[in-house]
Amino acid sequence: MRTFLRTAAMGVALTALLAACGTADTPTTPTPTNGAKVKIKLQLQWFYQAQFAGYLAAVDQGFYAEQGLDVEILEGGVDIVPQTVLATGRADYAVSWVPKALASREQGAEITEIAQVFQRSGTYQVSFADKGISSPADLKGKKVGNWGFGNEYELFAGMTRAGLDPGKDVTLVQQQFDMQALLRGDIDAAQAMSYNEYAQVLEAKNPKTGKLYQPTDFTVLNWNTVGTAMLQDALWANTAKLTSDTAYQEQTVKFLAASLKGWIFCRDNAAKCVDIVVAKGSKLGKSHQTWQLNEINKLVWPSPAGIGALDEAAWKSTVDIALTTKNADGATVLTKQPAGTAYTNEYVLKALDLLKAGGADVAGAGFKPIEVTLNEGGA
Structure with a gap:
């Protein structure tokens, strides 16, 4: 991948x-x-x-x-x-x-x-729940991470379908192949595979609770649901x-x-x-x-x-x-x-x-x- x-x-x-x-x-x-x-x-x-x-x-x-x-x-x-x-x-x-x-x-x-x-596609765009990103349209004005190398096309298709110009309406950030930028707060939404990087955030400790993060701490854009898988x-x-x-x-x-x-x-x-x-x-x-x-x-x-x-x-x-x-x-x-x-x-x-x-x-x-x-x- x-x-x-x-x-x-x-x-x-x-x-x-x-x-x-x-x-x-x-x-x-x-x-x-x-x-x-x-x-x-x-x-x-x-x-x-x-x-x-x-x-x-x-x-x-x-x-x-x-x-x-x-x-x-x-x-x-x-x-x-x-x-x-x-x-x-x-x-x-x-x-x-x-x-x-x-x-x-x-x-x-x-x-x-x-x-x-x-x-089905396994690609997600993941954000903390308090960012209020529940649809591609909500990415407007946000710092949006993606891996590049062509992995971004589902994301870009989703934003385009929502009426956003990916080159103007969001701040694109080159994301490493991990979730550290999201966990540090450097970006608002991160690219992830359902079977890999999404699990990595759920395997990390929430510094506020000392326990592992839970799915309720995040929102997920699933391109199968959006229609750009x-x-x-x-x-x-x-x-x-x-x-x-x-x-x-x-x-x-x-x-x-x-x-x-x-x-x-x-x-x-x-x-x-x-x-x-x-x-x-x-x-x-x-x-x-x-x-x-x-x-x-x-x-x-x-x-x-x-x-x-x-x-x-x-x-x-x-x-x-x-x-x-x-x-x-x-x-x-x-x-x-x-x-x-x-x-x-x-x-x-x-x-x-x-x-x-x-x-x-x-x-x-x-x-x-x-x-x-x-x-x-x-x-």
């Missing part, structure tokens, strides 16, 4: 990498022989945490192995752009937010979305291989079936999945990861058409915002409609058929989040 749309500043590097690696002579996918498992690589977009619990669980529980796959999960980081890793052949699949991946496609990356795992974590594949490589096509169905089974497992076995994430070396503690997985499950479930199936209306809304919303520099995410095969539901629907044939609940209509008690610092 941290590198969202950092490709806007890395366009030249991406073009050079694509040219160096080449896309015309895409190597074919090996077919397993003598029962050997096919080795493939999945690139994450950030460090190991519950945001990626489904994939980690698919390895731990043997779901990939069941499909004849030996999956290596590549940890993300500050300077790792997963869709570039995929486009340059250093991974077979990648997790990336839709707008950032589309920006990379516009710059030449031959990638296609194959599954929309998160059905953009699609986030999706799985992406190599476009050329999807077009011409039969083994890769078959592998993709198996990879999706196992990955989505991992997410179903984490819906139904949250505590076990938190243990898997913590054991993998997550940088934040168990109560934070428990909160995170609970919030991630809210973004995934319910999935009325089946987990991973892309809602075309949500896609269109994301593309429209990417084309029309300008940031403080006057830039939009995209300059034109995505060309070629930007997404396909073909493989995920086949994967869902496999899961349903095995009796899996792929919609999660009965999912209910749990109550999570946070500890100081997320321990």
Whole structure:
């Protein structure tokens, strides 16, 4: 998530990498022989945490192995752009937010979305309750933090829809990837992910009470409610291989079936999945990861058409915002409609058929989040 749309500043590097690696002579996918498992690589977009619990669980529980796959999960980081890793052949699949991946496609990356795992956006704008910010219009005259690197487009779309000029009606502040500026009072509203930074303020002590802050101490702008949400974590594949490589096509169905089974497992076995994430070396503690997985499950479930199936209306809304919303520099995410095969539901629907044939609940209509008690610092 941290590198969202950092490709806007890395366009030249991406073009050079694509040219160096080449896309015309895409190597074919090996077919397993003598029962050997096919080795493939999945690139994450950030460090190991519950945001990626489904994939980690698919390895731990043997779901990939069941499909004849030996999956290596590549940890993300500050300077790792997963869709570039995929486009340059250093991974077979990648997790990336839709707008950032589309920006990379516009710059030449031959990638296609194959599954929309998160059905909802997890981006918030958080403020202390006494600031009186209950709608985007209330941001007028306020100091508004955002991370930049393209993370700001939902926020800017919300302000624009409320009749505000983001460049004139608010004071924009470059926010670090934490909530310290909000807690110190340096800004009036801070950008946060529901599953990460929002938990960080609830893991902090209120100096007035000596106890942890409570949700009632804050107000939250949720872009899903406002109507300017953009699609986030999706799985992406190599476009050329999807077009011409039969083994890769078959592998993709198996990879999706196992990955989505991992997410179903984490819906139904949250505590076990938190243990898997913590054991993998997550940088934040168990109560934070428990909160995170609970919030991630809210973004995934319910999935009325089946987990991973892309809602075309949500896609269109994301593309429209990417084309029309300008940031403080006057830039939009995209300059034109995505060309070629930007997404396909073909493989995920086949994967869902496999899961349903095995009796899996792929919609999660009965999912209910749990109550999570946070500890100081997320321990």
